[in-house]
Amino acid sequence: MKNLNKFRSYFFAATVAISSFAFTSCDDDNDPEPEVIVEARGLYDQKGVFVLNEGNYGYPTSSISFQSDSANHKVVNNIFSKANADRPLGDVLMDMDLVGDRAYLTVNNSNKIEIVNAYTFKTEAVIENLKQPRFFAALNEDKAYVTEWIKYGEPGQVSVIDLKTNKVIKSIPVGPVPEELYIANGKVYVAVSGSNVVAVINTATDTKEADIELTDRPSSLELDQNNRLWVLSGGRVVYNDDFSAVDYTKTTPGSLSSINTSTNAVISTLVFPSNQSSPSNLTINGAGNKLYFNYSGSTFAQDVNASTISTTSIINKSFYGMDVDPETGYIYGAEQSFTGNGTVFVYRPDGTQVTSFVAGIGPNGFRFR
Template sequence: MKNHVRGMLAVASFALLTLGCKDNQPEGPSAAGEFTDGVLVINGGNFSQNNGTLSFLKRGSREVSLNIFNQANGAGALPPADGRIEGYTEVAGTGMILFDHMTVGLDKLTFVEAGTMKVKSELTAPEIENPRAVLAVSERKAYVTNWDSFNPDYTYKEGYITIVDPTTGKSTGKISVGEAPEEMVLHQNKVYIGRFAGNGLAVVDTGTDVVTKSLTFEGIPAPIGVDAAGKLWVKEGPRFHRINPGTDAVELTLKPGAELSHEIGAATLTADRKGIVFVWSYRDANYKEIGNTYTISTTATSVSLDKPIFPRVFSALNADPVSQLIYGGVAPSATQSGHVIRANQAGVLQDSVKVEISPEGFFFK
């Protein structure tokens, strides 16, 4: 439902947010099975058809397995009908898939065996409603951000985090975090949550599950990750912000360019967490994204747009901690199969692999 609602909001306001990468994932062993050493590609699908899928790409190979969730659970015929896939993470051998269905009340968090994708259990409404992202906090705790259903006039209700125990598949509570909570980044005992409405970045203490503060920005903030120096990076419209997690104060703000129409799109830290790869783009009259992809150092005090590393935009960006390669999602349309492009940090292309509709995130195993 997310992109459907956002599409309507974009038409109404002539503004569209490009989603960042879904790259928050814990370290730890995967369960034994076919899908243990490689990359899960999160394909959102067409928002109006509930046909999100997961592809599995073997590391160091162009071999790809398509629609692995449906295939593993005896529903191989396309199209699937569980909803858009908004996020995936795993911990202690359990995978967690977020399905956002077009119909209110049909959204769910599905728990699977991480190595086989076989379903273990599901958590549904009212605990899960209009979900956005899932983040493993520890082996016994995960957070799921939810917009909740809309008011009759399409205004936002109070959004919340569902606290989940991955070992039992049960909800253990909720945290109110303001309207339209989205992507999350974990750093030590804090989780930073971007919000699509209200221009706030909520901060939650993972020990108490309480919102300790909200950082306010001019536009819509989305956390990217924590760099090698322990600094949090946030994108907000046409700006990057570097934040000191010790004080939650903004230390540095960088703006890549002066074009009023441009914003930062997909963005990720490099595998060594010493650089940021990002899309600098705008939307034309048909809402097609136009732009290039660049890189900056996390120690930079300015941004140069003289030389892009990729002369194109991506629907998602992330960096493989094992191979160090940059993964980029390419989504030609909401009805066509997409591609994953792999390149080194300097932008030298390694290969391109066909996946499924709207590749919007990666999970590295």
């Protein structure tokens, strides 16, 4: 999820009707350079943000919305279905990754990855028969990795995908309920949220080489400007015997840990002040010097060099999904609805609201182009 598509793509084409070259004489050094006009490769060959809408569990109501960066900031919903003769995307969209001229859509409860043209969103291939896939990260245009839950109560795995053949070539057991993964320094770091470890996979051999012990339920991963990997752990929630209430005498608090990606050593672990709320939605700005997360109903900003957890909120609400535009620093927060369409709120880095717009059912994430 977090390797090749966190940052905006800079290779998009100008939106024009034709391709042409205007040639001029090169005898005079003052002559202008030839003008190059490139044909747009599709409706989504432009800057903007894609909104991932997971839809209702058990129903094929997943969708993708797109808000253009153009002057009117037009929002188009259901772009996958519109590009594919109204065919539904599937059940529980979890991830979308831009790799070259393709987008990889991980659809958890449909057990598939839908591969579409990144500029038109027309389907080009489907990787089927996956086992509850969650998050995807590409090493390069030839190989990628996807976390799979398999099924509740069994250890999960990371599957290696050959992007030339769109086939799973290997599966690596990592532990229960693997979530986000991040590729750094030739390693895949996997948040194994059903445990207290981040698993480390060597990308040269595709074998697990270590488990890094942290605190309970690691889930979100981000890399900072110093190549430290930050891990947000939600803490373990324990219920009483009849599951009627949380037993806070046994529930553990969340934490924010940093890892040296050269040595895999844990640099620091900052523990949240209470075990009565779980932190979520770790993300980072484009400069890699400021982290953002949700906790106790609010949104917080955290300097990567801080030695304690931030206690000053910048937005007095938390979100179902959240990310930061790497160019503008604007914060995008998704407020879910599973009875109708959800809403996306956009804020400046200081937490001042800029705008909002309607997306699809259950918006849970964002990808910037």
